[in-house]
Amino acid sequence: MNLEDGINKVRGVGIQKAAALRRLGIETVSDLLTYYPRAYEDQSRITRIADLRPGTRATIVGVIHTVVERPTRRRGFTVLTALVGDGTGCAQAVWFNQRFLKSKLREGRRIFLSGKADYAYGGGGQLALTQITALEFLGAEESPASRLGILPIYAATEGLTQKQLRQMMEYALRETAAELTETLPDAVLTEYGLVGRADAFRRIHFPKRAEELSAARRRLAFEELYLIQCGLLALKKRSVESQRGIAHRENGARVAAVLEALPFTLTEDQQTVWREVARDMESPLPMRRLVQGDVGSGKTAIALLALVKTVESGRQGAFMAPTEILARQHYDYLQELLTPLGIRVAFLSGRLAKKARTETDAALAAHEVDIVVGTHALIEDHVAFAALGLVVTDEQHRFGVAQRSALEKRAR
CATH class of the missing domain: 2.40.50.140 (Nucleic acid-binding proteins)
Structure with missing residues (x-):
């Protein structure tokens, strides 16, 4: 029996039972085995x-x-x-x-x-x-x-009893044992102490002890997340390789000056993140990186260093925040640290006077501004960059995918 065989291949499943199983979304043997119990009754x-x-x-x-x-x-x-x-x-x-x-x-x-x-x-x-x-x-x-043991309880439907579902599971598990091949590398199984795939399916449906059930759940949940992560990495790889990025220069004097001017020394974790960001920026492939941390963990400092590295490479940086108050705070912080280094910082928001907005737009287009900090106004059609090289989005979950993409496209 193969995992992709129709459910009618399972012993005891005729036309009526197959119809009942289809109402549960079970079309194949694989569907049956991944129809996990909704609850368990301890009969141990x-x-x-x-x-x-x-x-x-x-x-x-x-x-x-x-x-x-x-x-x-x-x-x-x-x-x-x-x-x-x-x-x-x-x-x-x-x-x-x-x-x-x-x-x-x-x-x-x-x-x-x-x-x-x-x-x-x-x-x-x-x-x-x-x-x-x-x-x-x-x-x-x-x-x-x-x-004695732990009895699985399945979400059932008319025409199927719990006993019948358990009998189907037992038969399918026995007949497909050779098909339930391992999907995780041996090194991963060893490192995380996970049970094998076939064993996990047996334990999730027919655990003998609570410990077996816990091990099965942990293994199957890990596998699902692992495969999702692998898929996302593959998509990222294809996406990155299909686009042409900007290879920024190695860290220069201005980056060193900012590190010296910061009112604190980067922690070991902050240094690790900064090295990873800098390495990505020096690659000819586009960078999409999420910097996540608690309030006060140094995320803005990492963004600041990346923006300065962009300027050292002859490019412009854009820092977009969801509110004018937050954008103004970032602007004041960057201007105070970077103006002494000769880095030109500008502010742009929908509340600026028309004359100020027009002047800022012109300065960006003429590369007379190195870093612009602003709100949604940065993605408006009238904003044009001479050489946009990096986009930093604060609280990126507050912006839609299309909004973030609109700004990123201006660097291409």
Whole structure:
């Protein structure tokens, strides 16, 4: 059996069950295996009947004392009740409209049951198990240990029972074991302590212990994020290689002067980020880099150094902020540090007087401005750069993709 085979290849799946599975979005064997349980029921511990508590789910082992079937007010529907005892007490096991069980529920048989404990209707305070999810018959001397475990609960649909879904999963896992090949490198599995792919699928559907379930979830979540990251890196590689960037010069005297003028020394992490940014800028490929950090972590200092490096390469830099107040703060900061170095900094926003905006536009087009700080006004049609080499966007999530792209295109 192959993972891409139709779901009808799974034993027990006919036309009707295939239609029910399709309602769940399951078309192939692969779809079935990735249809993970929505919840789990812990059946790893047996509870004495005397210790049952209303409103909780529990697993019991006992002997059937009596079996009674009675009709309900709804025509054709019945309630089947078995009185089960384990030596510490008795409880009712209740099934609704499952008459086929009556022939199996014989007095004196030992049974293994899991369900929700509650007070029995008209039972004088006696507890009953309803919503039963497991029913197994045991031999007189058989240990229930082999039946203990964690039961998967799937989001179901009309025409499919939990038992049928579990049987399909068991069959599919067994028949596709050789197909569930590893997708992660051995080094990654070792470094992060991850279980193998086939083992993860077995554990996510049929965990024996909570630790197995946790390991399966961790592995499958890691794989999903890992493959997404690989896809994004591949897209980035294709995007970058298809575009022509600007190879900036190595750090010069002005960058050194800014580092000296900063009121603090770069931390080790800040130095690492700056080296990575500088390396990207010196590459002939375009740079798209997110600098993320807490308030006061030095993000603006990294942006400042990158803008100065751009100016040293004979290019212009643009620093776009989402609000005029924030843009003005950046402008004041850059002007104070860079004017003594002969770097020309300008400000542009929609609130500037028309004459000031016209003068700034002309200065940008004539390369009489090295760095411009502004708001959305930077992406307006009337703004033209002589040699734009770097765009810095503060709080980039506040801008749309089209807005950021409009400014980036002016560097090409």
